Amino acid sequence: MAVRPRSSSVARSLRHLLAEVQQAPFVVDGLRSGDRLAAAAGRERGPAPVRLLEAVIDEDDELTAVAAVHALARVVDDGADAVLAGLLSHPRAFLREHASWALGSRLPALDAIGRLVEVVVGGGFSGVLAQRTLARWAVSAPAEVALAVEGTLAGAAGAAGAAGAAGAAGAAGAAGPVVRSRLVETLGLVPGPLPGPSLVAFAADPGEHPSVRLAAVAALGDRPADLGAVAVVRRLSAAGGDLGTVAQLAAVDLGIDAVGRGEAGSGLTVAQLFLHADVDRDLSRAGAGDNGGVATLLVRLGDALAERPGVGRVLTLSRGTPRAALDGLSSGEGHLLTPVPLLTEPVSAAQAWPSRVAAERGIRRVLRTHHADVLHLRMAEVGSLAAAEVARELGIPVVFTLAPDPHAVIHALDMTGALHRGNFGSEDEREHYWFRARLVQRLAADAAHVVLFPRPELQHDMRELLGLDVAAQPDRFTVVPEGIDLGVSAAAAAQVERSGPPGPALADLDALVATLPEHRRRLPLVISVGRLHRVKGMATLVEAWAGDPELAERCNLVIVGGDLAEPSPDEREQLDLISGVLERFPRAAAGLLLPGHRPHDVVAVWLAAARAGRVDGPGPDGVYVCSSLKEEFGLALLEALASGLVVVGPAAGGPATYIEDGVTGVLVDTRRPDEVARGIRAAFGLASAPGQPQRVDRALTRIRADFTVQGMAERLGAIYAGAARAAERS
Known part of the structure; x- marks a missing residue:
């Protein structure tokens, strides 16, 4: 809809930038235009810009509506407070959410405090944003915020009691403690004695x-x-x-x-974290929930870093129980697993934002106890949000791995039609795209050093997706490829080649293949390893394989990942999509194997067996497929290459920098099932072509040169040391 100014006092630039948001060709362009709109709104005063921005909030263009809410927060006029406060009661949830966030940049509006407390009561991501705003306002209005929270607590207690007395303790009684604990947590954020x-x-x-x-x-x-x-x-x-x-x-x-007053380590203390994983030394939960490649990387990388000269201690923070967190405070050298108690049941990264306060508290305790010198953050999630706040408070320099995420996902979904300006607000409720994009910007701006993934067109992608010119500040940015431990692949290959009774990993695979119809048991495998999440594209892979009858008859498909006993909402969604594909192609169901997640070392053995084949198991010359909608790097792809498999991977992002298309693998557009199917067929051709030893050696030579975890640790160690020295000087 065209925008007409309601007053000549509205600056032309504001009208122009609002039109720019409305006409942005892609959603990521709209996000950047929204930044410019907010900056222009900050130069405006009076009711005219408020009326202009308010007029587009109730339109069908949800992307523009979100941008207008954040622009309103910058306008110098009391009317903007009134509009934003009114949005806290809007029937559209995404507008309530963004208003709760936007108000945090303004002075306390006393008439909005009670409504913000109501949003906290509602919980979810909106409650997190409202809680952050109340904590900021409590610095200058502690009594007003404390009294509002305590008043709601008293009402919650009365409501729960009344429900119990009426014999309706079911829903109300179950929700009561959750709401009350959230309110008590909010009360604890109010400074002062009250x-x-x-x-x-x-x-x-x-x-x-x-x-x-x-x-x-x-x-x-x-x-x-x-x-x-x-x-x-x-x-x-x-x-x-x-x-x-x-x-x-x-x-x-x-x-x-006495705990927490220990001595600093003999060398640099490096901290790294991913709070949404159940990290253990054996990586026994790899592939379940959010226990993906990042969890595997941090364990392997932590071990490699701890062996570097000048590094005395590596702290890997992940979620854990209070008892595990207390035990993790014990002093020690080397690679330490230091859990953070979130005091809730494990949930996915997208649902974990309400753990912000507990995460911040637990991270602060670990970093202070172990005297962290530098902190490495990855991804825009609650752990990075909390840890960045703690690092700023404690004066610890941050190294941030900057990936175009969520920007790359936004653009990929935009290109498929799944995300557009008409549904942006409702989709943002689930994935928090706007907040995460702003968090990435802030983390990159505040970091002592920024690490980048290799990409075929790195500078172009950073500019187009993030609006970032990495060439302008070369000293702040370093490209560091992720790496794998080739020793794991070598040990797996040795197990497959060894004669005699199979070990547990091979016996597990043989038993899995034995469940197939007899005529399918000797077929080669198409294997994929990863989380059951829509970004990983597992349902697309099943559709590519099952929708090609000749391909489905030629091989079996094994998808390793997911907690099948207690699937998360994301996992359940993917399992339902896969079931829907099999309803359309029922003949293919006989060749699909969904074993769920397996420990990392077991997966390595299965990859080796997929290439070599088994006497009583799958046939030889299988292939590996990564069908991710976007893949910043792809550790599982590298591990498959190291095992000798031909791989199929996305033509965008990190995989395109190490997969030689037509030589060691096939690059495809993973948004299209027909393209994935074409890639699998081509991969089988490469796997059976002459010169297999040369192909495998070529892949291994590339990995040894650039993509080992030891090489990654060497590069990062130098960056950490530089960041720590700069922090000492400043």
């Missing part, structure tokens, strides 16, 4: 729900150590279960426990 007595009372009350008590005890650890807080924390530290352990962690935070 919230202290209430938090002590919640923590000490044996009649309170355990989750509420946990929230109160944890909050006491972040506050000044007054006598009441110290007394209740000391007393509860002797309690059993999570309450006692969280109280012990709070005692560390208060400085009344």
